[in-house]
Amino acid sequence: MATQPDSLVAISSQWRRITLNDQSFILDCGGRPLDLSRPCVMGVLNVTPDSFSDGGQFEDLNTAIHQALRMQAEGADIIDVGGESTRPGARRVSQDEELHRVIPVIEALSGQLSIPISIDTSKAGVMQAAAQAGAGMINDINGLRGQASLAAATATGLPVCIMHMQGKPDTMQDKPEYDDVVQEVLVFFRQRLKACAEAGIDPQKIIIDPGFGFGKTLDQNLELLSRLDEFRQLGRPLMAGLSRKSMLGKICGTALEDRLHASLAAATIACQNGADILRVHDVAPTIQALALCGALQKKKAELTDDR
Ligand code: 7PM
Secondary structure: OOOHHHHHHHHHHHHHHOOOOOOHHEEEEEEEEOOOOOOEEEEEEEEEOOOOOOOOOHHHHHHHHHHHHHHHHHHHHEEEEEEOOOOOOOOOOOHHHHHHHHHHHHHHHHHHHOOOEEOOOOOOOHHHHHHHHHHOEEEEEEOOHHHHHHHHHHHHHOOEEOOOOOOOOOOOOOOOOOOOHHHHHHHHHHHHHHHHHOOOOOOOHHHOOOOOOOOOOOOHHHHHOOHHHHHHHHHOOEEEEEOOHHHHHHHHHHOHOOHHHHHHHHHHHHHHHHEEEEEEEEEHHHHHHHHHHHHHHHHHHHHHHHH
């Protein structure tokens, strides 16, 4: 097989997936492997209390475990556990409340799942406790910009996903502004990669995510999706979360519970444009869509190699 120079490897998802040796694609998530040689699916597990159920903690825990096991059976590569709603205007959750929600779930899941668990949090104490409870990745929508969370994430030694967000969750959608959204998010990642490396995080363990919908207008989200491949120049695995997001509702005119078809199209496009990990709510249908992407990427690489 012909080898590509590094610069080409970095900008072409197809070549990168096929030409580097297999080992370099396996991300060690606290002892559990995440195989990035093909498109991966991260299943979302929200453990915010259900206002319509009065079954209490026990029922919530069982529901969460059941959902996670189902996502694993459907083919999810990793489960992202989150206890804080980041909806614009949402009430902030205290660290104690967040710990109370997510830690019992992570403890139970680490015994029952074979795939890794990721913790979706910006709080240092939650990162530390989640790692202790068996989490294998830290996913911070704040990109580890908090000093304490950067230190806490570093201390766990786990892989981290740093996401871009302009502003703060409660006001980020008020008036997001960029000269060039891709350039600004690239600058952000370069800064964060530097800060993470200085703190002691192995650059090989850092995943980047442009943060669709986090301080971005529909137009800016579309530009990010259209130019997603440009983030590959950073040489890091790329995550994208578009599942059920309001940009899809704006385009299709559909409510939250009616965005599956647009979510599948979005995951497919993101994957075609270079995303390695797709963060989604609907695992089974996404796996099908991405199987096609994976097969096509393999074929494209074969065709390229033969020339
Ligand atoms: C309300 C608004 C509830 C937005 C939940 C959300 C991402 C993430 C989220 C993402 C990464 C959602 C979001 N989105 N982490 N956490 N990337 N890395 O739609 O896009 O799930 S929360």
